[in-house]
Structures are given as structure tokens and as C-alpha cells.
Amino acid sequence: MINKNGTLPDLPPPSTNIGVIGWLRNNLFPSPLNTLLTFFAIYIIYLVIVPTVDWAFLNSNWVGESRDACTGGGACWVFISARFDLFMYGFYPESEYWRINLAFAILVLLLVLLNIRQVPQRGWLAAFTLICYPVITFYLFSGGVFGLDPVDTSKWGGLSLTLILSGVGIVASLPLGVILALGRNSQMPIVKAASIVFIEFWRGVPLITVLFMSSVMLPLFLPEGTSFDKLLRAMIGIVLFESAYMAEVVRGGLAAIPRGQYEAAKALGLNYWKSMALIILPQALKLVIPGIVNTFIALFKDTTLVLIIGLFDLLTTIEAGFKDSHWLGYALEGYVFAALVYWIFCFSMSRYSQHLERKLSTGHAR
Amino acid sequence: MTPTDKSGSGTVESDEAIIEIAGMHKWYGEFHVLKDINLRVCKGERIVVCGPSGSGKSTMIRCINRLEEHQTGKIIVDGIELNDDLKRIDRIRREVGMVFQHFNLFPHLTVLENCCLAPIWVRRMPRKKAEEIGMQYLERVKIPEQAKKYPGQLSGGQQQRVAIARSLCMSPSIMLFDEPTSALDPEMIKEVLETMIELAESGMTMIVVTHEMGFAKTVANRVIFMDEGQIIEENDPETFFSSPEHDRTKLFLSQIM
Numbered sequence: 001m002i003n004k005n006g007t008l009p010d011l012p013p014p015s016t017n018i019g020v021i022g023w024l025r026n027n028l029f030p031s032p033l034n035t036l037l038t039f040f041a042i043y044i045i046y047l048v049i050v051p052t053v054d055w056a057f058l059n060s061n062w063v064g065e066s067r068d069a070c071t072g073g074g075a076c077w078v079f080i081s082a083r084f085d086l087f088m089y090g091f092y093p094e095s096e097y098w099r100i101n102l103a104f105a106i107l108v109l110l111l112v113l114l115n116i117r118q119v120p121q122r123g124w125l126a127a128f129t130l131i132c133y134p135v136i137t138f139y140l141f142s143g144g145v146f147g148l149d150p151v152d153t154s155k156w157g158g159l160s161l162t163l164i165l166s167g168v169g170i171v172a173s174l175p176l177g178v179i180l181a182l183g184r185n186s187q188m189p190i191v192k193a194a195s196i197v198f199i200e201f202w203r204g205v206p207l208i209t210v211l212f213m214s215s216v217m218l219p220l221f222l223p224e225g226t227s228f229d230k231l232l233r234a235m236i237g238i239v240l241f242e243s244a245y246m247a248e249v250v251r252g253g254l255a256a257i258p259r260g261q262y263e264a265a266k267a268l269g270l271n272y273w274k275s276m277a278l279i280i281l282p283q284a285l286k287l288v289i290p291g292i293v294n295t296f297i298a299l300f301k302d303t304t305l306v307l308i309i310g311l312f313d314l315l316t317t318i319e320a321g322f323k324d325s326h327w328l329g330y331a332l333e334g335y336v337f338a339a340l341v342y343w344i345f346c347f348s349m350s351r352y353s354q355h356l357e358r359k360l361s362t363g364h365a366r
Numbered sequence: 367m368t369p370t371d372k373s374g375s376g377t378v379e380s381d382e383a384i385i386e387i388a389g390m391h392k393w394y395g396e397f398h399v400l401k402d403i404n405l406r407v408c409k410g411e412r413i414v415v416c417g418p419s420g421s422g423k424s425t426m427i428r429c430i431n432r433l434e435e436h437q438t439g440k441i442i443v444d445g446i447e448l449n450d451d452l453k454r455i456d457r458i459r460r461e462v463g464m465v466f467q468h469f470n471l472f473p474h475l476t477v478l479e480n481c482c483l484a485p486i487w488v489r490r491m492p493r494k495k496a497e498e499i500g501m502q503y504l505e506r507v508k509i510p511e512q513a514k515k516y517p518g519q520l521s522g523g524q525q526q527r528v529a530i531a532r533s534l535c536m537s538p539s540i541m542l543f544d545e546p547t548s549a550l551d552p553e554m555i556k557e558v559l560e561t562m563i564e565l566a567e568s569g570m571t572m573i574v575v576t577h578e579m580g581f582a583k584t585v586a587n588r589v590i591f592m593d594e595g596q597i598i599e600e601n602d603p604e605t606f607f608s609s610p611e612h613d614r615t616k617l618f619l620s621q622i623m
Contacts, residue, residue, distance in 0.1 A: 263433055264470035268484035268536060269459040271452075278483060282474050362474055362516035 056336075067327060079330040080337050083321045087337075090157015090312045096149065100160050103137045130171060137164075153231040157312030159341065161231075165238060165303040165313065170296050172239040177246025178285075182276065184251055195247070202244035208305050210237040215309035234306050242299045249291040253284030286360050293353035297346045314338060383442075384409045384540060384571055385430060390439030392425065399425050400436070401595045409539075412572045414582040414603075417592035418618060423575045426592070427542045430573070431462040444539060460488060463533030467545040469525045471517035477504065477528050478513040481535045489536065496535070503531040507561050523554030527561050534565075541565065543574040577622060583607065591615045 015021070029035045059074025062081070070076035080087070089097055110129045113119050141164070144150040156164070183195030202210075214237040215230055222228075257280055265275035285292070307316040318334040321327060385407040392400040399422050407413060415423045428434040429441060432448055432455045441448040443458045472480050481500035485491040491499075504510045507527040509520075517525055526546060533541060543562065547555045559581050566572055566585045576582070582589050582603055589606040591599040591614075599606070599615045610616050 258468075258470075260466060260468050260470035261472065264464075264466065264472070266433060267431055267459060267462075267464040267466075268532070269456055269488040270484065271456060274487050278487060279472055283472075286474065360474075362518055 067330075075333050075336070076330055077333065079322070079327050079333050083318075083327070086158060086321060087314060087317050088158045089160055090317055091155040092151060092157065092160070093149070093155070096143070096151060099140045099143070099148065103140045104160075104163075106133065106136065134168070134171070153229050156231065158317045159314045161306075161312065162300075162303050162314040165235060165306065166296075166300040168235050169238045169242050169299045169303070173242040173246045173295075173299070174292065176239065176243035178250050178281065180243060180247035181250035181254060184247065185254055199244045199247050202241050203248070205241075207238070207241050207302055208308060210241050211305055211309050213237070230309065231311060234309060234311060238299070238303065242295065242302075245295050245298075246292065249288050249295055250284065252291065253286075253288035254280065256287050257284055286357075289353050289357050289360075293349055297349055300345060300349070301342060314341060382409050383407065384411075384444055385573075386440070386442040387426075387430075388440045390429065390436050390441060392422075392429065392434065392436045399595050400429070403439070403597060405590070405597065407540075407571065407573065410569050410571055411587050412566050412570075412585050413574070413588050413590060414586040415573065415575045415590045415592060416577060416579075416582070416618070417598075421592040422595040423592045424544050427544060427573050427575055430540075430542060431459050431464055433464075460536060461539050463536060463538035463541045465526070465529050465533055465541065465543045465546045467549050469517070469522070469529045469549075471525055471529055471532070473517050476514055476516055477509070477520070480517065480528060481532045484532070484536050499535055500531070503534045504528070506534070506564075507531045521554060522550045523557045526550065526554075526558045530558075530561055530565070540571045540573070543572065543576065545575050545577075547576065547578055579607070579623065591618065593618070 017026075028038045055074045057074075059072040060077055061070045061072045061074070062077045063069065064078040065082060067076065067078070069078045085094070085097070089100055092100060107129075110125065110133060114122060114125055114129065119125065139145050139148070141156065141160075142151060142153065180195050180199055183191045184199065186192045186195070211234055214233040218233060261279055261283070262275065265279045270278065303313055304315045306313050307319075312320065315338050318338050319331075322329075322331045322334045383406050385405070387403050387405040390400060390403040391398070403426060405426075415427065417423050425434055429436045429448075430443060436448075444461050446454050446458055448454065448458060471477075472483070475483065478497060478500050481503060482493065482496040485496040485499060486493055501510055501513060504513055507530055509524055509527055509531075512520060512524060512528070517528065520528065530546075546562065547558050550558060555578070559578060562572075562574070562581070563585055572585075574581070574586075586603050589601060589603050590597055591606070591610075591612075593614050599610065599612050601611075606615075607619065610619060
């Protein structure tokens with residue numbers, strides 16, 4: 001059949017190529033070998049899934065107070081629920097848990113507001129989140145003001161400590177990394193040399209060494225009598241370490257911006273800082289969102305290393321939990337729980353970064 | 367200032383120099399790219415620069431707004447002599463608009479934001495006023511309906527017209543064009559040239575590096591031919607095209623016409 005204007009009409013594709021059948025045909029059973037592999041894979045999945053479900057759900061115990069409640073032969077989730085407060089708050093005094101809860105409630109509220117388009121003055125809200133919120137959180141956690149009981153940082157722990165360490169690391173390492181990346185690209189030889197030395201030094205040593213140095217060696221160099229907080233030292237170590245990585249990620253983005261963008265900015269009369277802030281960095285940072293989030297995720301998991309300097313983060317509290325004589329033998333439950341919590345946070349970051357990439361895409365192809 | 371004579375040989379109503387280049391040399395490392403450039407451009411003058419590739423024509427106009435640094439000689443733009451003083455460079459860049467071969471629009475900003483950025487951040491204009499001016503110039507280049515789109519969604523010709531509007535928003539007294547049509551598909555060259563002709567008619571001082579000889583014939587007061595880093599020949603378009611003096615000019619013209 002021929003259309004009136006002489007062109008061939010659009011025909012639908014054959015039914016075997018579309019829909020569920022088409023998909024199955026193309027992806028699972030395109031050839032005898034692939035069919036065989038498909039069935040083999042289904043068998044492997046069956047072998048893994050069935051015992052996992054049995055252990056984690058069907059034969060598991062969820063309610064109870066002690067290990068006596070675990071009679072099913074599967075996972076003993078009672079261990080997690082009985083020790084849940086320890087995993088979340090560490091050794092923070094129980095009567096003061098509300099302060100931690102309040103701090104995280106404020107954070108969640110701020111994050112939700114920041115992601116609603118209709119909220120007015122989101123710029124100020126973002127500034128508040130980045131500048132005022134950490135101060136509020138610090139005083140909520142440590143107390144000593146407004147009649148709050150002081151709580152020593154050695155009592156901070158669990159998931160809340162993990163979140164504090166990684167939150168501070170993320171918020172501080174990105175701007176520091178941007179400055180280092182700009183420094184490394186600088187025309188000024190001293191700035192450039194200083195940035196290179198800084199980046200290469202911190203990138204060249206393992207984080208575990210950095211933490212160990214900050215906790216054991218640093219006090220030796222400081223004048224006698226001065227002591228500053230172990231947690232603070234760990235934070236500074238993590239921030240400096242991660243900012244070196246961040247700097248290299250950002251530098252990759254800067255290198256990908258065509259020279260014409262710099263020239264156009266110059267030709268319009270924008271000075272260095274304005275052209276960086278308005279033209280170059282918004283594009284460069286957008287390009288390296290996957291790399292930045294990758295570094296954030298690595299940082300989040302690297303915070304577990306603080307266990308070697310005696311800080312009780314989530315993983316350490318869980319390990320302490322199953323080394324307790326009341327709960328010996330429940331390491332697997334503990335590790336699965338830890339993995340699940342870390343996975344939820346890391347996966348959320350990953351999804352958010354993909355959302356951000358889509359949102360910021362302006363449909364330009366270079 | 368509306369020059370009535372479009373044939374090119376016309377007079378310029380002012381002989382006040384707005385750009386003066388005297389004895390300018392430039393090297394890229396050991397390579398001597400620009401040799402003894404002397405050029406005087408009057409207010410309202412329209413100059414077309416042509417020449418084979420690698421002859422230094424782009425480099426020359428990029429020296430005028432200091433995208434390239436010259437080593438010896440003098441460049442005076444709008445009464446300000448170019449040197450290492452960053453404040454002077456910024457002042458000159460505010461007065462000199464530039465249009466690039468590859469448009470160089472900012473892909474993360476909308477068309478209107480591209481236009482308003484420099485007026486807001488360099489001229490410290492209130493956003494509202496900058497947007498009004500931006501729309502005004504987008505209308506002048508005949509694409510006001512694209513204001514909210516991103517550069518990536520526009521055709522090459524439209525992008526180049528936005529780039530022209532973006533420069534005009536700074537109300538420059540001089541416009542430099544660095545091969546504005548070389549990266550365009552043939553059917554889009556015309557719309558950009560028309561915009562440029564209209565701009566020329568409004569009395570803008572323009573220096574245009576281009577191979578569009580039709581444009582040179584209709585618009586230019588003077589045509590400059592460069593080869594191997596030197597200005598070889600400089601004449602009004604009629605004489606330049608009908609009776610070129612130098613052999614190299616003749617050869618070049620025979621190759622492109």
C-alpha cells in the first residue's frame with residue numbers, strides 16, 4: 001500500500017519483536033547456548049535465595065529480650081533489637097537521646113524543604129543548612145549550653161557518630177577540594193606548588209596511617225598540656241585526606257571544560273573568581289557528579305577505620321555487641337545488619353546523584 | 367551615526383581613532399606569529415580581515431581584548447593602553463564585544479541568562495533591567511521566543527545570533543568577530559550575516575575575521591589581507607577585489623573566489 005503522497009506508510013513492528021515475548025526472546029532465549037545459560041542462572045539464583053530467605057525470614061526470631069528467645073535456628077534478630085540503642089547512639093546517656101533525635105529530625109526537615117521547589121528563599125535555607133546547622137548540631141550533641149548537660153565526645157558513638165564523621169567529611173572536603181583543584185590549575189607558581197604538594201602528600205598515605213598519626217603522634221608534637229579532642233583530630237584527618245581525592249576529581253571536571261568557555265567569560269569582562277564561580281565550576285562540578293558521589297560513598301565507608309583509634313562508630317558498636325558474653329555467636333546477624341545500614345545510605349547517595357544529574361541536564365551535547 | 371553608503375568605499379563620519387595598534391609583535395615561544403602590526407581603526411569603521419589559515423588574523427584581533435598577550439609594541443583601545451594592569455584589561459574587555467567561531471555560549475544557562483550574566487555581574491545592573499535589555503537584543507537578533515531555552519536546543523545559526531546578542535548586552539563600543547560563520551552549515555550562514563549587516567548599519571565599530579567576501583564587499587570600509595603574521599595589503603573593498611596590488615593577495619583571492 002502506498003500513501004497518497006507516494007511515500008510508504010509506517011507499519012507496526014512484528015509482534016515477536018515487541019512486548020514481553022519479544023523481550024524474553026531477545027534477552028533470555030536468543031540461542032540454544034543462551035537458553036542453557038538462562039536456566040543455569042535461574043538454578044544458581046534458586047540455590048542462593050532459598051536458604052537466605054529461610055535464614056533471614058522463615059526460621060528467624062524477631063521478638064524477645066535475650067538469646068533465649070532465639071529458638072528458630074535461623075537469624076536471631078533479637079540481638080539487633082535488644083542492642084539497637086547502642087548501635088544508634090553509642091554510649092550516649094539514654095536520657096539525652098532526644099538531643100540526637102532532634103538534630104537528625106532538623107536535618108531531615110531541612111533536606112526535605114531543600115528539595116521542594118515551591119519553598120521560597122531556598123538559597124538562604126541551603127546556607128543555613130551548611131553554616132548554622134552544624135553549629136546547632138554541635139551544641140545539641142556536646143551540650144554545656146542552655147542548661148544541656150555536657151556529654152563528652154568519647155561517649156558519642158554508633159550510627160550517629162558515623163553520620164557525624166561522614167557528614168563533616170562531605171561538607172568540608174568538597175569546598176576544600178575545589179580550592180585545591182583551582183590551586184593546582186593556578187598560574188601562580190607558589191599556589192600551584194603548594195596545592196600539588198598537599199594533594200600528593202595526602203593522597204599518598206593510607207587513611208589508617210592518617211588516623212593513627214592524628215591520634216598517637218600528633219599529641220607528641222604539641223606542647224605539653226595542650227590536648228584537643230580525639231574526635232576532632234579524626235575529623236580533621238578525614239577532611240584533609242578526602243579533600244585531596246576530591247581535588248583530583250574536580251580537576252578532572254575542570255580539564256573537560258573547553259577553552260572557549262574561559263575565553264568567552266574573559267571577553268565579557270568577568271574576572272577570575274566570577275568566571276570560575278558562574279561559568280566554569282557549575283559546569284565542571286556537574287560533569288563530575290558521579291566522581292564526587294563516588295568519593296562521598298568511599299568516605300562514608302572509610303569512617304569505619306576510626307575503630308583503630310578507639311572511636312565507636314556503627315561497625316565498632318556492632319562488633320562490641322556480639323563480643324558481649326550474652327550474645328556470643330551472633331556475629332553474622334551483626335554484620336548483615338551493618339551491611340544493610342551502610343548499603344541503604346550508600347545506595348541513597350547513588351540514587352540521589354543520578355537524580356541530580358538528570359535534573360541539571362540542559363540537553364547540550366558537546 | 368548611520369553610514370548611508372553601503373558599497374564599502376563609503377566614508378566614516380568620524381576620524382577619531384578608537385583602536386590604535388603600533389609596531390606590535392607577538393611570539394608563541396620561538397615562533398614569531400605577528401610581525402610589526404600597525405593598524406588604526408576609527409569610530410564606526412567596519413574592517414574585514416582575511417588571509418590564509420595560520421596567517422595570524424585571529425591572533426591579531428584576540429590581542430585587542432587581551433585574550434592573547436603581545437610582547438612589544440603598543441595597543442590603545444578607547445584611549446586605554448593595554449598592559450599587564452588587570453584593571454585596564456577588565457575596562458577594555460567591558461568595551462569590546464567578541465563573537466567566536468564556536469559561539470562559546472554557556473551551556474548550563476538559558477539563552478536569556480547567557481545575555482544577562484555579564485550586565486549583572488560586571489556592570490552591576492539590577493536583574494530586572496538586565497533581563498529587559500537581554501530581551502531587547504534577543505528581539506533585535508530575531509529570536510526572542512528562544513529566551514527560556516538552553517543553547518544546546520538551538521541550531522548553530524541561532525546560537526551564533528545569541529552570542530551576538532550576548533555581546534551587545536554589554537553595550538560595547540567595538541565588536542570583534544572571529545570567523546563567526548566558519549562553523550555553520552551553509553543555510554545558517556545567511557541569517558548570521560544578516561544580523562551582522564544590520565549591526566554594521568547601526569554604526570557599530572566592527573573588526574571581522576572572515577572568508578565571506580560577499581560580506582566584505584557590501585559592509586566593509588576597509589579590507590585587510592594578512593599573510594605570515596604581517597599585514598600585506600590594506601585597501602577599500604572595491605580596489606582590493608578589483609585590482610589587488612600584491613601577488614600573494616592575487617593568489618589568495620584566486621583560490622577563494
